[in-house]
Amino acid sequence: MSDLIRIENLIKTYGNVRAVDGISFSIPEGICFGLLGPNGAGKTTTIEMMEGILKPDSGEIYFHGRKIDRHFKQKVGIQFQNTALPEFITVKETLELFQALYPNPRTIEEIIEICSLADIIDRDNRKLSGGQRQRMLLGLAIIPRPEMLFLDEPTTGLDPQARRNFWELIGKIKAENTTILLTTHYMDEAEVLCDQIGIIDQGKLLEIDSPSKLLSSHFDGALVRVPHFGREDLVFSDGSLSGDFLEITTRNLDKTMKELLQSELNLEGLSIKKPNLEDLFLKLTGTSLRS
Amino acid sequence: MNKFTALVRARTMEFLRDRGTFFWNLLFPVILVIGFSFAFGSGGDSLFKIGVSGLKDDSRGTFLELSSIEVIAYDSKSADVIEKLRRHQLDMYIDFDSMTYYLNDESSSSEILRIITGAELSGFTENEISGEPIRYIDWAVPGIIGMNMLFSCLFGVGFVIVRYRKNGVLKRMKATPVSPLLFITAQMSSRFVIVLITSVAVFTGTNLFLHFIVNGSYLLLLLITALAILCMISFGLIFAARLKSEELTSGLMNLLTFPMIIFSGVFFSLEGAPVFMQKASKVMPLTHFIEAARAVMIDGAGLIQIMPNILVLSGMTVGFLIIASMLFRWD
Numbered sequence: 350m351s352d353l354i355r356i357e358n359l360i361k362t363y364g365n366v367r368a369v370d371g372i373s374f375s376i377p378e379g380i381c382f383g384l385l386g387p388n389g390a391g392k393t394t395t396i397e398m399m400e401g402i403l404k405p406d407s408g409e410i411y412f413h414g415r416k417i418d419r420h421f422k423q424k425v426g427i428q429f430q431n432t433a434l435p436e437f438i439t440v441k442e443t444l445e446l447f448q449a450l451y452p453n454p455r456t457i458e459e460i461i462e463i464c465s466l467a468d469i470i471d472r473d474n475r476k477l478s479g480g481q482r483q484r485m486l487l488g489l490a491i492i493p494r495p496e497m498l499f500l501d502e503p504t505t506g507l508d509p510q511a512r513r514n515f516w517e518l519i520g521k522i523k524a525e526n527t528t529i530l531l532t533t534h535y536m537d538e539a540e541v542l543c544d545q546i547g548i549i550d551q552g553k554l555l556e557i558d559s560p561s562k563l564l565s566s567h568f569d570g571a572l573v574r575v576p577h578f579g580r581e582d583l584v585f586s587d588g589s590l591s592g593d594f595l596e597i598t599t600r601n602l603d604k605t606m607k608e609l610l611q612s613e614l615n616l617e618g619l620s621i622k623k624p625n626l627e628d629l630f631l632k633l634t635g636t637s638l639r640s
Numbered sequence: 641m642n643k644f645t646a647l648v649r650a651r652t653m654e655f656l657r658d659r660g661t662f663f664w665n666l667l668f669p670v671i672l673v674i675g676f677s678f679a680f681g682s683g684g685d686s687l688f689k690i691g692v693s694g695l696k697d698d699s700r701g702t703f704l705e706l707s708s709i710e711v712i713a714y715d716s717k718s719a720d721v722i723e724k725l726r727r728h729q730l731d732m733y734i735d736f737d738s739m740t741y742y743l744n745d746e747s748s749s750s751e752i753l754r755i756i757t758g759a760e761l762s763g764f765t766e767n768e769i770s771g772e773p774i775r776y777i778d779w780a781v782p783g784i785i786g787m788n789m790l791f792s793c794l795f796g797v798g799f800v801i802v803r804y805r806k807n808g809v810l811k812r813m814k815a816t817p818v819s820p821l822l823f824i825t826a827q828m829s830s831r832f833v834i835v836l837i838t839s840v841a842v843f844t845g846t847n848l849f850l851h852f853i854v855n856g857s858y859l860l861l862l863l864i865t866a867l868a869i870l871c872m873i874s875f876g877l878i879f880a881a882r883l884k885s886e887e888l889t890s891g892l893m894n895l896l897t898f899p900m901i902i903f904s905g906v907f908f909s910l911e912g913a914p915v916f917m918q919k920a921s922k923v924m925p926l927t928h929f930i931e932a933a934r935a936v937m938i939d940g941a942g943l944i945q946i947m948p949n950i951l952v953l954s955g956m957t958v959g960f961l962i963i964a965s966m967l968f969r970w971d
Contacts, residue, residue: 400815401815402811402814402815402971419817422815422816422817423817427815429808429811429812429815431808432808432809432811432812433804433807433808433809433812434809435650435651435654435809436654436658437653437654437657437658438650438653438654438657442650442653443650445641445646446646446647446649446650447816448646449641449642449643449645449646449647450643450646450816450817450818451816451817452817489812
């Protein structure tokens with residue numbers, strides 16, 4: 350698999366805040382890449398530089414091995430986090446407007462089919478619900494038959510049902526071998542959709558790999574979490590303090606539980622589970638994704 | 641459908657379907673024109689107005705003492721005085737030096753004055769000139785339509801693009817292969833057609849029952865209207881180029897349109913105003929539109945006479961466009 354897009358040492362500063370601080374990675378063709386991070390981590394700044402919307406202070410973006418040029422915009426589809434749609438026109442008219450802007454657009458029928466727009470096609474843009482709106486914006490993004498699709502937090506603010514519906518649409522587009530870059534702060538979303546994920550925090554890329562490899566390299570066995578109630582003196586092998594919690598990764602659960610009982614820590618609120626991306630994130634950044 | 645047509649179509653549909661804005665653009669000038677024609681309609685004083693020059697103590701004319709006759713003295717005969725008679729601002733003009741008097745054969749007041757003065761002015765030469773009366777509304781209609789054009793151009797392009805920038809429509813456009821130039825040209829074109837059609841419709845509609853005086857060419861009127869609209873849209877683009885706040889844009893636009901309306905001579909003539917004010921009014925596109933439109937309508941001016949206004953409007957348009965394109969940012 351060759352890399353479709355590659356970024357090298359991107360830096361973007363706003364005032365004296367370094368929003369993106371030297372991020373480099375590449376995305377192979379045909380995969381779904383998830384960029385995860387808490388609010389303000391630099392996800393949107395990174396994705397917008399890659400879309401060609403924001404100019405980086407320094408660093409390079411390569412598409413098919415070449416620096417991005419003015420033809421780049423014809424080959425990518427973009428869904429921003431917040432976009433107002435032209436008012437007083439219908440979904441179909443909006444799709445027709447964007448169709449006219451690209452050289453080889455998809456047909457309206459194709460977009461209706463892929464994005465399930467049949468029931469809202471003649472509705473005024475202003476009268477769409479959150480989920481309908483995101484489907485419509487996804488429709489706009491795939492009009493140019495993009496080789497690369499950028500989705501910036503496409504399911505933020507949607508109810509669980511609408512989010513699941515949206516994942517299905519992404520699945521269809523992925524099946525067409527479109528490369529996708531997705532930012533999200535939902536771990537379940539990343540686990541369902543992404544082949545690879547990059548975790549960023551404070552403008553830096555912390556880890557990058559497939560979800561299963563990331564989990565297996567950071568967690569060995571079960572994860573025990575228990576509130577430490579201020580007892581920061583507790584020392585456990587493979588244990589660490591994370592916020593109000595003591596977290597212990599253990600292969601020998603029996604031994605760990607005995608140690609915990611001996612420590613006379615109040616075990617109210619104790620949980621034992623197989624670690625997921627949420628736990629990995631907590632471990633890497635020390636903060637919860639949604640805080 | 642190509643990119644340009646699609647963008648023009650979308651913007652025009654947006655305008656036409658926004659019923660409130662659409663009817664306001666059409667109704668506001670109609671209400672003003674009709675309101676003014678009633679408020680300052682014909683009637684007024686019943687005095688006869690006689691302009692005189694060369695009047696001496698021994699001159700004949702006991703009728704000049706009548707209380708129903710207002711006498712306005714001039715130094716000598718001039719084209720200006722004759723023009724006033726033509727426009728029914730005077731009912732008669734007597735030049736005692738050359739023993740000549742002038743009447744307007746389309747004025748009933750002139751007709752009555754001929755009978756009243758006939759006996760005393762025997763031996764004088766009579767001259768007749770013709771001309772319809774100029775009502776206030778004939779004079780004011782270019783200003784009212786021009787003012788509406790100014791609002792529609794500034795808010796319809798300038799303000800709307802600032803709103804697009806704020807709510808992310810511009811950012812969405814930036815992500816497509818559309819160039820800023822194409823996008824802006826499409827916005828301008830849509831608004832140009834809308835304002836031109838609205839202005840022509842308002843003029844034609846109110847003309848049906850107010851019968852404005854148009855001594856010059858309608859085609860020439862259309863030309864300066866089109867040019868003025870382009871100029872005002874370009875002016876609006878300067879605001880649209882970079883501003884991000886709708887409130888600031890709206891405030892700035894009101895700050896600038898208010899003096900323009902006062903000092904461009906929309907409602908009253910600037911002839912008696914201080915010289916600096918008259919000069920200042922020349923930097924405003926609206927002034928040049930109103931001057932040229934009045935000249936064509938009332939004085940029957942041709943292309944040559946209004947060429948200075950045409951050149952200024954064209955020059956301003958080019959200047960505004962250059963400034964706007966240098967300042968423009970998608971975000």
